[in-house]
Amino acid sequence: MTTTTTYTVKGMTCGHCVSSVTEEITEVAGVTGVEVDLATGLVTVGSDGPVDAAAITAAVKEAGYEVVTPS
Numbered sequence: 001m002t003t004t005t006t007y008t009v010k011g012m013t014c015g016h017c018v019s020s021v022t023e024e025i026t027e028v029a030g031v032t033g034v035e036v037d038l039a040t041g042l043v044t045v046g047s048d049g050p051v052d053a054a055a056i057t058a059a060v061k062e063a064g065y066e067v068v069t070p071s
């Protein structure tokens with residue numbers, strides 16, 4: 001069963017930003033899928049089990065952006 005969690009990421013402006021964020025989040029343990037909506041900044045993370053929100057925040061930071069509403 002797949003769980004999805006949505007985050008709002010600040011600072012993405014183009015397709016390159018989207019792929020950077022997608023790439024970094026994909027590397028987080030347990031993540032099975034990442035979907036980014038550039039217009040809204042919404043990032044949906046799919047996983048088979050619970051994923052450490054702090055790890056997602058760190059991955060986004062690694063890409064050069066910021067999670068504004070961890071949920």
Ligand SMILES: [Cu+2]
Nearest residue numbers: 013014016017
């Ligand atoms: Cu960009």
